[in-house]
Amino acid sequence: MLELPAIDLTASAAPQVYDRLRRAILRGALVPGDRLSESEVAKLMGISRQPVREAFIHLASDGLAEVRPQRGTYIRKISISDVLSARLIREAVEGDLIRMVAAKADPALLPRLDAEIQQQRQALAQGDSDLFVRLDDRFHRMLAEAAGHESVWNVLEGLKSQMNRLRHITARTFDIQKLIDQHVEIVEGLRAGDAAQAEQAMRRHLNQLLDDLPEVTRSRPELFIP
Numbered sequence: 001m002l003e004l005p006a007i008d009l010t011a012s013a014a015p016q017v018y019d020r021l022r023r024a025i026l027r028g029a030l031v032p033g034d035r036l037s038e039s040e041v042a043k044l045m046g047i048s049r050q051p052v053r054e055a056f057i058h059l060a061s062d063g064l065a066e067v068r069p070q071r072g073t074y075i076r077k078i079s080i081s082d083v084l085s086a087r088l089i090r091e092a093v094e095g096d097l098i099r100m101v102a103a104k105a106d107p108a109l110l111p112r113l114d115a116e117i118q119q120q121r122q123a124l125a126q127g128d129s130d131l132f133v134r135l136d137d138r139f140h141r142m143l144a145e146a147a148g149h150e151s152v153w154n155v156l157e158g159l160k161s162q163m164n165r166l167r168h169i170t171a172r173t174f175d176i177q178k179l180i181d182q183h184v185e186i187v188e189g190l191r192a193g194d195a196a197q198a199e200q201a202m203r204r205h206l207n208q209l210l211d212d213l214p215e216v217t218r219s220r221p222e223l224f225i226p
Contacts, residue, residue, distance in 0.1 A: 002029065004045060013051035018058045025064050025075060026164045027130050032077040032223050036065060062161055077225040082162040090156060091206045098202045100147035102195035109146050113187045116142065120180050129171035139183060170212045
């Protein structure tokens with residue numbers, strides 16, 4: 001049975017339901033083809049069906065769920081085209097952001113990034129791929145903040161839902177160590193004060209998805225649409 005964190009009954013319910021279901025979809029606890037029941041989710045969370053209905057509509061607008069007339073709401077398959085578009089946007093934006101970070105040359109940032117990478121290594125040692133994905137996001141958010149553009153990361157976060165679903169799959173399928181090594185290369189470019197090196201490392205890192213995607217789609221074709 002699906003497990004969802006309890007909601008705060010003193011706050012608006014619909015955004016909380018949406019957030020919990022979205023997280024379940026992104027990490028693969030809900031997979032393409034799973035049916036979402038308004039009554040079951042409402043009962044599970046101890047609320048009325050109206051906020052659940054609103055959350056379902058929001059998920060559908062994000063491309064994470066689809067409403068089938070007379071049949072119900074189902075988790076949508078992962079859109080390969082959406083994944084590739086999000087990756088392309090991330091590479092263009094984060095390539096510029098990392099250059100901005102290198103230009104700022106903030107020595108206090110490097111120890112913080114080193115500490116983040118150490119936590120990623122601990123997640124790997126624990127075999128916790130979900131934690132690693134969260135730490136990976138935090139690492140990239142830190143770089144956007146260091147560039148002075150946290151709002152840009154917030155925009156990216158809204159664009160990459162399909163990409164995040166794939167990232168959770170690849171983190172469980174492939175060796176996370178290579179991603180950590182790529183993070184190290186990014187930080188080493190910053191440590192050297194070499195913007196070009198840092199940017200190239202960032203682009204290599206974000207291009208890793210292009211290497212992983214064909215194997216994942218071959219092994220799990222039921223999860224994807226073009």
